[in-house]
Amino acid sequence: MSDNISPLAPTQSIELPDIKGVTCRVARAQYKDWDRCDLTFVELIEGTTVAGVLTQSKCPSTEVEWCREALSDGKARGLVVNAGNANAFTGARGMEAVERILDLASQHLDCSKKEIFVSSTGVIGVPLPKDKSETGLKAAFNAEPCSWKEAAATIMTTDTFPKMATTSAIVGGKKVTLNAIVKGSGMIAPDMATMLGYIFTDAAVDAVFLQKMLIDATAKSFNCITVDSDTSTSDTVLVFATGQTEAPALTSYNDAGADAFAAALQDICMQLAHLVVRDGEGATKxxxxxxxxxxxxxxxxxxxxxxxxxxxxxxxxxxxxxxxxxxxxxxxxxxxxxxxxxxxxxxxxxxxxxxxxxxxxxxxxxxxxxxxxxxxxxxxxxxxxxxxxxxxxxxxxxxxxxxxxxxxx
Amino acid sequence: MSDNISPLAPTQSIELPDIKGVTCRVARAQYKDWDRCDLTFVELIEGTTVAGVLTQSKCPSTEVEWCREALSDGKARGLVVNAGNANAFTGARGMEAVERILDLASQHLDCSKKEIFVSSTGVIGVPLPKDKSETGLKAAFNAEPCSWKEAAATIMTTDTFPKMATTSAIVGGKKVTLNAIVKGSGMIAPDMATMLGYIFTDAAVDAVFLQKMLIDATAKSFNCITVDSDTSTSDTVLVFATGQTEAPALTSYNDAGADAFAAALQDICMQLAHLVVRDGEGATKxxxxxxxxxxxxxxxxxxxxxxxxxxxxxxxxxxxxxxxxxxxxxxxxxxxxxxxxxxxxxxxxxxxxxxxxxxxxxxxxxxxxxxxxxxxxxxxxxxxxxxxxxxxxxxxxxxxxxxxxxxxx
Known part of the structure; x- marks a missing residue:
């Protein structure tokens, strides 16, 4: 996190509406010696579907491997994001830290471990300290819900401003909303699902179809940006759909409103991708x-x-x-x-x-x-x-x- | 040409021996408003064979296209190198300037145009000024022969020091010598024949075999270096063999001494490649x-x-x-x-x-x-x-x- 905000940062701040079924909380795990929150915990209502795209690095982090495995069920109840330590290339000790987070969060939410998604971002090669994760996560469980902006700020590392986007679509005559937060400003390159990005919607979307739409949206957004041609070991974009509106569930492009939703998903991915470039390390243009x-x-x-x-x-x-x-x-x-x-x-x-x-x-x-x-x-x-x-x-x-x-x- | 010599420049200067059948001359074409020679003319004795590797850019310079064509005959009598203007992406006007150089040099040496090789290096998109080339080239025809170091300095652009190498091999009991000059410090990337590099030897080598050896040597030298991942439109490495020793002619790897010569060629390519990296733009390591x-x-x-x-x-x-x-x-x-x-x-x-x-x-x-x-x-x-x-x-x-x-x- 830098004192100097990128000259390309958006000049107007935006307010993100609530998304029913999504509750964000943040806490201090103190992964680094800094005076800020660095652990984000997002609780998702039962019935939430999830899709994701992950780095194509051949040396991915433990968290990326876990998300890939957990995505196979397409269901989500919780998301934990650690900032300040990527926990990549940390072997068994890194895996233990992730396991501990999965245990704590699944117990807290009374769900399967495969419904908990974890990301970590920061320095490569230092095992995520288990005790700090545990302290931070327990503090988050007990924290008051926070704003989207606080969540966006808590996942930052070298970013100079919190990055958020919102959009909406009409599905079956009903409005559905998409909110998103993202972090990233260096080690940004194409041919991957890039950085850490999280999209939340109150629409009801079948997980397999959500995955298909996300891959389509990624191809023209995240995979079309580059800051420095370097591909991270931890890149992750996840989209969570809580199904908390009256809008009918989407299961294929043939459903009424599916095109509108896909366009909105594409739009929000594009907004996030552009925000990342606008916070490119050292960028002035x-x-x-x-x-x-x-x-x-x-x-x-x-x-x-x-x-x-x-x-x-x-x-x-x-x-x-x-x-x-x-x-x-x-x-x-x-x-x-x-x-x-x-x-x-x-x-x-x-x-x-x-x-x-x-x-x-x-x-x-x-x-x-x-x-x-x-x-x-x-x-x-x-x-x-x-x-x-x-x-x-x-x-x-x-x-x-x-x-x-x-x-x- | 910079006032600040790269901190990675070799600390010991080397003297290159004469190569029988090769005469270098330099002159001022004034391609830029600078106080230095910027046109190099190398005369090669009749019977000289040539091989070359050229940029794999899909947008090569006229000079590169000409060299590719001229290489098909495998014979060389002259080489002209212009510094300060790459003459790339200059259409018909750029081609006219090259044609004029080919006319003048082939008349002067009483040879075929296909025995004249031309390279240009510098800014892209400005047609090489024909009148300056003509003035410079005629001055070079009448100039006294110069040292290898003067030739190496005359082909420089953003280079901070002249780059030369020499080595030798024993072929059929006779010593043959290889000298080389090279320029380049930015727009240096792999998967190509890189920069402008010229190797001269008094050995007698069949052109087809020379080409084969050069490709082998390039794969492990020039194509294994990178300064900035950017591939030039004008990259050219040519090797000229005058056949002016008593050593027997080399026509295949089966010939006695062919392995020794190939090793020497590989060695000199490696020396040149390392010199280019040592003059990488801004390099300190x-x-x-x-x-x-x-x-x-x-x-x-x-x-x-x-x-x-x-x-x-x-x-x-x-x-x-x-x-x-x-x-x-x-x-x-x-x-x-x-x-x-x-x-x-x-x-x-x-x-x-x-x-x-x-x-x-x-x-x-x-x-x-x-x-x-x-x-x-x-x-x-x-x-x-x-x-x-x-x-x-x-x-x-x-x-x-x-x-x-x-x-x-």
Whole structure:
């Protein structure tokens, strides 16, 4: 948690409505020597369904392995999030700490251990201290319910602001609400379910269908962002549906309102994904990269991510330089079908390169003005097909180096 | 060219011997407004064979496309290198400039255009000015022969020191010599023939066999280094063999001395590759990453490069932090077969993590001392197979950001 809030943080704070069947509580486990809450306990009403996407890292944390196992039943009663210690690569001792949390929470809620989900975030390689977890969790059991904002703040690590989103959909004539909290600002990369994100809805959704919708929503949101190309060992996104409205239960895309709900889920995932980029370590610019005219959508996405992960493109944007040559370089290295002489590149809507060379008399002024802003648009037309994708990233600055070279494990 | 020489530059300067059949000359084309030579012209004796490896970028420069075409004949009489302008993504005008150089040089040497090789390095997207090339090239024709060091200095762009190497081999009882010059310090990434590198030998080598040996040597040298994961549009490594000794001609690995020559070629490629990393933009640490126990050699290389390209690993090393958790993360994201609980990680020969967790009482002092040095060794034992690879990179520092965010296209 930093004293300096990201310059890209939303300027308007939002209020999240209540979600019936969801109660958040926070407490101090003191995982680090800090003056803040760092353990979040969310109680979910009986009948809550759950879906999740988890890191594709080959070295995942114990918590990720547990969530993957627990998801197979599709039912949830509780969520525990520890901030300040990732408990990854901690072997049997790390597993013991998770087991203790599962025991305590399942006893408290009188449910199966497989209905308890656990995440931890922070330093890798230090076993989560069991005694601190136990003290913190018991304190949370007895704490007053807290606001969404307090829960969002309690799951933070290097984040500079609490990240929340809300949206709604009409299902069978009834309004359902989705709230979400998320943390993450470094070790953020694509091809995974990223960071820690939790979405809560009062809709009633079959767990298998919820999983399907979440995978679809993730593909175009979390998996289209990158801060630094590094994929965490602990990335987790879970969605919980309490079924506490009069809206009919959703079991497939054929149900009335399923499309509306899926769109709302996609929307809230996108909001979370953008919030993570806006809190990218050291970020000063929010960059949207649109690729059209590629051979396929997948190809467009890989080209977009090649640009979004290029240190030379990201430092150029930090320097407010419309260095389209580096964009050409990043397209060229993506390994995807490309025809240099059909390529067009725009910054802020102004085409600067086309047909294999610079546009001879393009107006540099609006481009320079655009680059000085905090919201940067880069558009690529590959000119060879109909594939399209949009990805998001931030610039690479001295701030990123300071945060990550000064950090001690 | 920077005023600040990389702290990783070799402290001892080397003298390169003459190579019979090779004459270097330099001149001022004034591609930029600078007080230095920026055009290199190398004359090669009739009968010289050539092999080359070129960028795998899908958006290569005109020069790269020309070299690829010219290599098909395997014969060389001249090499022209322009520094300060990459002439990439410059369409027909860029091609015209290359054509003019080919015309002038082939007339001067009374040879085929396909025996002239051209490279350009510098800013992308600005057509190489034909008039400057012509003036520079004609001046070079009339210049006195120069030293290897002057040639190495003339091909530099953001490099902080001229990079050269020499080695020799015994072929059929006769000594043959290999000299080489190279430039590059940013936009350096694997899976390609990297940067601009030129190797000259007085050995006699069949062009097809030379190509085969160069590809083998590149796989374990240039393709095992990375500075910033960004692949250039102009990467080129050429090797020229003048055949000006009494040593018998080499046509296959079955020839006496072929293994010795191949080893020397591998050695000189490795020297060049390491020099490039030692001049990595902003580098303060030279990092060797050894991976053993992987499923295959290819898998080991991909794991090594995933570590070498991780901004979080590179910033940790910059901060002199033995953050093996980030190494675990980078192994996990590589997508290669891995078993978290069989993994071992060492820094400077001290095993810090093993069997899925930290070594409980490892001695932190020698590790901390090692990290404070300029030469960092990281060893990974995947514990699942016999695959091995070694890759090299540098740390990621404020210097890299300063160089690349301040640079204007």
């Amino acid at each position: 929010f960059i949207e990269i649109q690729v059209v005219g590629a051979e396929s959508d997948d190809s467009a996405k890989r080209i977009g991510l090649s640009i979004a992960n290029s240190p030379l493109v990201k430092t150029a944007i930090a320097g407010e330089d419309a260095n389209w040559g580096r964009v050409v370089m990043a397209i060229g290295k993506a390994g995807e079908p490309a025809d240099r002489d059909k390529l067009a590149i725009s910054f802020g809507g102004v085409t600067v390169a086309r047909d294999g060379l610079v546009v001879p008399d393009y107006d540099e002024k609006p481009v320079a003005n655009h680059l000085q802003g905090a919201e940067i648009d880069i558009s690529i037309d590959m000119g060879i097909g109909k594939g399209r994708a949009t990805v998001w990233t931030c610039d690479l600055t001295h701030g990123y180096i300071s945060i990550n070279a000064d950090y001690r494990s | 030279f990092i060797e990453i050894q991976v053993v126990g992987a499923e295959s050699d290819d898998s080991a290389k991909r794991i090594g490069l995933s570590i070498a390209n991780s901004p979080l690993v590179k910033t940790a090393i910059a901060g002199e932090d033995a953050n093996w958790g980030r190494v675990v993360m980078a192994i996990g994201k590589a997508g290669e077969p891995a078993d978290r609980d069989k993994l071992a990680i060492s820094f400077g020969g001290v095993t810090v993590a093993r069997d899925g967790l930290v070594v409980p009482d490892y001695d932190e002092k020698p590790v901390a001392n090692h990290l404070q040095g300029a030469e960092i060794d990281i060893s990974i034992d995947m514990g699942i197979g016999k695959g091995r690879a070694t890759v090299w990179t540098c740390d990621l520092t404020h210097g890299y950001i300063s160089i690349n965010a301040d640079y204007r296209s």
